[in-house]
Amino acid sequence: MWRRQQTLLRRLPPLRVVAQAPASWPACRLGRFCGSVPEKRKGKAAPLQARGMVDRFRMRAKGGDGGNGCVSLRRSRSNRQGMPDGGSGGKGGDVILECSRSIWDFSGLQHHMRGGRGGNGVSKNQIGTRGTVIHLVEGEQPSLTVNKPTRALDPWDIPSAEEHSSDLDQIVNIVAEGFDGGLSHRHIAPKHNTDGNDTVKGSSSHSEDPKYFHTCSKLQFSNSNRDVRIYSCQEGTDEKDQTESEDEEFWEDEDEFDMDEEEEEDEKEEQDVQYCVAEMTKPGQRLIIARGGKGGLGNAFVMKEMRPSKANRQEKIARLSTGQPGTESILILELKSIADVGLVGLPNAGKSTLLSALSRAQPEIADYEFTTLRPNIGSLTYEDYFSVKVADIPGLIKGAHENRGLGHAFLRHIERTKVIAYVLDLAATLNGRKGIPPWEQLHDLVTELEHYQKGMTRRPSLIVANKIDEEGAEEMYEELKRRVQGVPIFPVCAILQEGVPDLRVGLRNLMDDSDPQGVDFEENDC
Numbered sequence: 001m002w003r004r005q006q007t008l009l010r011r012l013p014p015l016r017v018v019a020q021a022p023a024s025w026p027a028c029r030l031g032r033f034c035g036s037v038p039e040k041r042k043g044k045a046a047p048l049q050a051r052g053m054v055d056r057f058r059m060r061a062k063g064g065d066g067g068n069g070c071v072s073l074r075r076s077r078s079n080r081q082g083m084p085d086g087g088s089g090g091k092g093g094d095v096i097l098e099c100s101r102s103i104w105d106f107s108g109l110q111h112h113m114r115g116g117r118g119g120n121g122v123s124k125n126q127i128g129t130r131g132t133v134i135h136l137v138e139g140e141q142p143s144l145t146v147n148k149p150t151r152a153l154d155p156w157d158i159p160s161a162e163e164h165s166s167d168l169d170q171i172v173n174i175v176a177e178g179f180d181g182g183l184s185h186r187h188i189a190p191k192h193n194t195d196g197n198d199t200v201k202g203s204s205s206h207s208e209d210p211k212y213f214h215t216c217s218k219l220q221f222s223n224s225n226r227d228v229r230i231y232s233c234q235e236g237t238d239e240k241d242q243t244e245s246e247d248e249e250f251w252e253d254e255d256e257f258d259m260d261e262e263e264e265e266d267e268k269e270e271q272d273v274q275y276c277v278a279e280m281t282k283p284g285q286r287l288i289i290a291r292g293g294k295g296g297l298g299n300a301f302v303m304k305e306m307r308p309s310k311a312n313r314q315e316k317i318a319r320l321s322t323g324q325p326g327t328e329s330i331l332i333l334e335l336k337s338i339a340d341v342g343l344v345g346l347p348n349a350g351k352s353t354l355l356s357a358l359s360r361a362q363p364e365i366a367d368y369e370f371t372t373l374r375p376n377i378g379s380l381t382y383e384d385y386f387s388v389k390v391a392d393i394p395g396l397i398k399g400a401h402e403n404r405g406l407g408h409a410f411l412r413h414i415e416r417t418k419v420i421a422y423v424l425d426l427a428a429t430l431n432g433r434k435g436i437p438p439w440e441q442l443h444d445l446v447t448e449l450e451h452y453q454k455g456m457t458r459r460p461s462l463i464v465a466n467k468i469d470e471e472g473a474e475e476m477y478e479e480l481k482r483r484v485q486g487v488p489i490f491p492v493c494a495i496l497q498e499g500v501p502d503l504r505v506g507l508r509n510l511m512d513d514s515d516p517q518g519v520d521f522e523e524n525d526c
């Protein structure tokens with residue numbers, strides 16, 4: 001078994017952890033293709049992948065095939081004909097998706113996941129042995145108890161843009177709770193999550209059974225505060241040669257399922273995707289994404305339990321001894337932040353500076369556009385220990401919905417925020433700069449958000465009029481107040497942290513506010 005693990009390890013590339021990773025990636029949305037594997041299309045690289053962060057990922061999972069039952073006779077002096085003693089084959093391994101705090105993004109994930117094949121039955125009534133594991137991260141130790149959340153790597157510990165989390169997130173061990181996402185089965189009912197916290201619930205599955213995880217090593221590719229880990233476990237050790245050849249076939253498909261092609265294929269197949277079939281938001285949640293096939297029956301079992309007639313005995317034994325194939329599914333994994341407040345602004349407006357002023361986050365700040373290439377999340381804690389998560393997403397530009405700039409790629413991270421804070425640069429047109437006036441910035445931002453999701457701008461919002469320290473900014477601020485109504489406007493100098501305490505109060509008020517309130521400004525004003 002050890003040799004086999006080594007073989008598999010060699011074949012799998014080591015998993016990477018993205019060191020400069022965002023802190024909080026709570027929800028993972030899964031979509032399942034109900035159609036067949038898409039036709040190969042060569043071409044452009046996926047834009048997000050090119051930028052380093054993988055927050056959308058397509059993968060194919062295949063449960064391990066069940067091992068074959070053994071046909072064997074034990075002969076003795078007293079029984080020359082022999083007694084059937086062939087053991088049944090082991091069940092193929094399931095491929096399980098697990099939500100974990102230590103995953104940053106999908107960059108360490110394999111596009112193909114396959115559960116191990118169940119071991120073939122052997123003579124003397126032994127069933128296929130249990131326990132071969134596919135490791136996803138090099139160097140992790142096998143664990144006997146994986147049915148609880150693990151904290152192998154705390155995202156807050158990784159030096160990057162995120163700060164130390166002060167909120168005491170409850171680590172809820174939902175542990176599968178009979179969690180059968182049913183993804184590996186024929187029918188999947190789309191799940192509509194309303195509160196962003198619920199998850200798929202279902203009937204019982206193996207994952208409840210501690211036995212099932214026996215000798216299953218959990219190893220993770222990593223992501224975040226809420227994240228996803230995939231591992232595969234197997235009941236039954238297979239016979240080396242047989243499995244290896246099957247594995248090779250599976251990995252060979254990799255070319256046909258190339259990462260570069262996936263993003264563009266997504267567009268083509270939009271109509272085939274069942275969106276949001278499951279959401280994983282709490283550490284420890286597990287989802288079986290492909291089930292291992294049942295093992296074939298050994299002749300000892302068939303003879304004892306089924307007592308086939310002499311006439312069809314051989315045929316029946318042969319038929320029942322074949323292990324069943326594992327199921328297969330193709331999924332899209334998508335990361336979504338669950339921040340409370342989303343900072344939205346044009347590039348260079350000072351969002352990252354503001355995030356670092358509001359919280360202890362230390363995102364990259366520079367005097368050029370698109371410094372922020374991935375969302376950063378900071379935690380804002382009040383005196384009464386009320387905590388608010390603030391997400392700073394890469395700058396939006398006009399036409400983002402037509403995929404200009406970083407496009408809509410990151411907007412999904414603020415899709416669930418309760419409050420939107422529009423960060424406007426008061427100094428964009430001052431001192432000879434050729435920027436956009438703040439009210440036009442706001443107009444562009446609102447337009448882009450509405451393009452992304454209708455009604456998005458109706459949620460509680462405020463405006464951060466940043467760079468009030470610049471010469472002429474006061475006048476711009478007055479003009480902005482005149483043109484924009486309906487939302488509070490906070491003059492701020494993020495760099496000197498001026499106006500930040502008031503802004504904190506304003507954000508808190510909006511968090512407590514139950515009445516939706518959006519930006520309201522005269523069209524002809526902008």
Ligand SMILES: Nc1nc2c(ncn2[C@@H]2O[C@H](COP(=O)(O)OP(=O)(O)OP(=O)(O)O)[C@@H](O)[C@H]2O)c(=O)[nH]1
Nearest residue numbers: 348349350351352353369370371372395493494495
């Ligand atoms: N004068 C002044 N400059 C500021 C203020 N806040 C931010 N800046 C500067 O504005 C520039 C852009 O700041 P960032 O925080 O990187 O802006 P951003 O919106 O995150 O930019 P992107 O990453 O491109 O989206 C930096 O040079 C900051 O020093 C402010 O209150 N006053």
